Amino acid sequence: MDDNELHLSPPAQMLPQRMESGGPYRLLHCSGLGDKEGVMQELEKGVEPNLVDYDKRTALHLAASEGCEEIVVLLLEKGADVNSTDRWGRTPLSDARNFGHENVCKILEAHDGYDPLGDSDTPCFMIGHGEVDMKDATLIGEGAYGEVYLVKWRGTEVAAKTIRASIASNPMVKNAFMKELALWQKLRHPNIVQFLGVLKQSDRLIFLTEYLRNGSLYDQLRKKGRLDPLTAVAYALDIARGMNYLHQHKPHSIIHRDLTPRNVLQDEAGHLKVTDFGLSKIAQQKDSYGYKMTGGTGSCTEYY
Numbered sequence: 134m135d136d137n138e139l140h141l142s143p144p145a146q147m148l149p150q151r152m153e154s155g156g157p158y159r160l161l162h163c164s165g166l167g168d169k170e171g172v173m174q175e176l177e178k179g180v181e182p183n184l185v186d187y188d189k190r191t192a193l194h195l196a197a198s199e200g201c202e203e204i205v206v207l208l209l210e211k212g213a214d215v216n217s218t219d220r221w222g223r224t225p226l227s228d229a230r231n232f233g234h235e236n237v238c239k240i241l242e243a244h245d246g247y248d249p250l251g252d253s254d255t256p257c258f259m260i261g262h263g264e265v266d267m268k269d270a271t272l273i274g275e276g277a278y279g280e281v282y283l284v285k286w287r288g289t290e291v292a293a294k295t296i297r298a299s300i301a302s303n304p305m306v307k308n309a310f311m312k313e314l315a316l317w318q319k320l321r322h323p324n325i326v327q328f329l330g331v332l333k334q335s336d337r338l339i340f341l342t343e344y345l346r347n348g349s350l351y352d353q354l355r356k357k358g359r360l361d362p363l364t365a366v367a368y369a370l371d372i373a374r375g376m377n378y379l380h381q382h383k384p385h386s387i388i389h390r391d392l393t394p395r396n397v398l399q400d401e402a403g404h405l406k407v408t409d410f411g412l413s414k415i416a417q418q419k420d421s422y423g424y425k426m427t428g429g430t431g432s433c434t435e436y437y
């Protein structure tokens with residue numbers, strides 16, 4: 134599927150229940166979607182081109198990740214810092230290289246962009262144990278690998294996914310998880326649940342992702358039943374955008390072979406985000422590890 138097709142906005146009347154990503158952060162939202170008009174509107178309103186999100190990612194990072202050449206050029210013209218670094222020390226050029234957007238790389242290099250990471254593999258971002266108080270955690274769900282808690286990290290509500298000690302205490306299994314998480318860490322898309330980091334913890338493996346207040350699509354369908362057609366179309370577009378991003382991933386596509394309503398979460402604004410890819414690949418390898426990690430969904434994801 135052509136990426137551009139997915140980024141076309143459906144007619145406004147088809148999305149009655151959706152909210153605009155308002156405020157200055159609309160600049161980031163539009164940049165990631167390749168919405169030039171939206172980006173220009175925000176810049177004309179006086180929004181600072183180097184505005185950052187909570188991961189210190191700028192509009193230029195997002196446009197570079199998505200290969201939005203026109204937006205990259207526009208942002209640079211308007212004073213975006215070509216070498217701003219996000220929380221992982223990545224510059225827009227790191228992202229453009231990571232996703233194989235050669236034309237964007239050339240534009241950034243022509244503006245003296247550099248990539249501090251070179252070709253090195255980025256390990257998972259590790260979060261100090263003291264930064265999250267698991268004692269104050271609220272249980273929000275349970276899946277095949279362990280429980281999911283709502284916790285506070287640096288003042289922000291996030292989801293802490295735990296992998297049972299019986300699984301994570303096997304060093305081979307833990308390594309396999311860490312590799313998948315390191316790959317998830319590289320993904321950034323409005324319709325993909327954002328990975329945040331791994332808690333330094335000896336026995337269990339605990340990692341943080343953004344918290345999606347409205348829970349899973351599965352829970353929603355169970356509560357509300359059938360969706361009205363317009364909502365169904367809006368949801369389908371959100372999911373398709375997330376999946377297309379995974380399929381376009383460079384140098385290897387990411388195939389999510391367990392796309393179920395349980396693995397689609399919804400944020401407060403009504404946007405859907407796809408989650409839980411990669412981890413289930415480990416379940417496929419259960420025989421070699423001697424572990425049985427069967428979930429209700431029998432998930433299986435594969436990275437090619």
Ligand SMILES: Nc1ncnc2c1ncn2[C@@H]1O[C@H](COP(=O)(O)OP(=O)(O)OP(=O)(O)O)[C@@H](O)[C@H]1O
Nearest residue numbers: 274275276277281292343344345349395428429430
């Ligand atoms: N980031 C999150 N924000 C909010 N709620 C979440 C988040 N991640 C998971 N949950 C909630 O926790 C529940 C359990 O999630 P988990 O991913 O562990 O298992 P699952 O996907 O439901 O099942 P399985 O592990 O068998 O695939 C979800 O159904 C959802 O309601």
